[in-house]
Amino acid sequence: MKPQASIMAHAARNLGQIRLNSTVKTTSYDPRKQEIPEHSTLFSMIQPTGMFHLGNYLGAVRAWKDLTDYAPDSTKLIFGTADLHAITIPKPAKDIRKFRSEAIASILASGVNHERAIIYHQSALPEHAELNWILSTLAGTGYLNRMTQWKSKSEGLDNSSLGLFAYPVLQAADILLFKSTHVPVGDDQVQHLELCRTLAESFNKQFGKTFKLPTTLLAPTKKILSLRDPLKKMSKSDKDQNATIYINETSDEIAKKIKKAVTDSTSTHFNYDPENRPGVSNLINIISGIQRKSIQEVESDISDFKDHKTFKDYVCYVINEEINEPRRKFEELVQNSNYLNKIVQEGNEKARAIASVNIKEFKQKVGF
Known part of the structure; x- marks a missing residue:
């Protein structure tokens, strides 16, 4: 699939x-x-x-x-x-x-x-x-x-x-x-x-x-690690707020942050390797957590991706599908x-x- x-x-x-x-x-x-x-x-x-x-x-x-x-x-x-x-x-x-x-x-x-x-x-x-x-x-x-x-x-x-x-x-x-x-x-x-x-x-x-x-x-x-420095945890206190995704952010705001997320120069395949590919691994971990899938299943799902744009577009899609409802409810409740x-x-x-x-x-x- x-x-x-x-x-x-x-x-x-x-x-x-x-x-x-x-x-x-x-x-x-x-x-x-x-x-x-x-x-x-x-x-x-x-x-x-x-x-x-x-x-x-x-x-x-x-x-x-x-x-x-x-x-x-x-x-x-x-x-x-x-x-x-x-x-x-x-x-x-x-x-x-x-x-x-x-x-x-x-x-x-x-x-x-x-x-x-x-x-x-x-x-x-x-x-x-x-x-x-x-x-x-x-x-x-x-x-x-x-x-x-x-x-x-x-x-x-x-x-x-x-x-x-x-x-x-x-x-x-x-x-x-x-x-x-x-x-x-x-x-x-x-x-x-x-x-x-x-x-x-x-x-x-x-x-x-x-x-x-x-x-x-x-x-x-x-x-979940920082999008800008995948060697440290995602945090609200990060001086670079492009490193952190909030559940009330719009799809456009999320897309901009994922576009700026640190990955690497390899685009022929995307695999989970925290030591050698921490940025890519962090994004795969986000997909895994949202979809409740194993890392291996996610790697299989994205095995056909051959460029960073396709990979990051998919990450955005997965995140937005998950937080659409929490985002809407938050905006209602906080008022x-x-x-x-x-x-x-x-x-x-x-x-x-x-x-x-x-x-x-x-x-x-x-x-x-």
């Missing part, structure tokens, strides 16, 4: 489960076949830094949508904006408010069903900060200092904050506050989930069995602040009802 036919079919093919280590599993490429046990609690958050880019969409919120569509009815689904994490690098208050609203609009526009899942703001629950402090007394500074993301985010900063250094402890508190059993994240968060498990084990050992050790569910899409506030208020109340009961138990075990 050639590319144009295959994308229109949108045939999601199951690549199966790949266990990376004892605590990490990937989600299925066929969302209907995710192996989520009954009565699980799935929790995940995303920083509110404005409208989502393609990496946020494929690496996080589309997996949330799949879970609201296909997880067992007994599964508790809790998704939030990590606005406490967002201020580890200071931003103006007006930006935080705007970004939080855009993040909620992006989550809903991506198809996450708010009637099936709790959607809330982290800062609305003081229980996050309470558990964070308790866990911080169990966290070693040496462990935190080895965090890859800490090293990356603090690089070039004259005075990095304690919050930036210790935010993986708050992330652990976020997860454990709801006694989460599964956490869908991107592969760049695996190290933080291992810290979460370590802190849960330390708490259980010191204060008695309290937490189940949460299982990490990796999103099936590999990390309806009353509706967004209503959804968040309901989510805040539901999340607080769970967290307030759990934190009471945790504090009693500590001796408070």
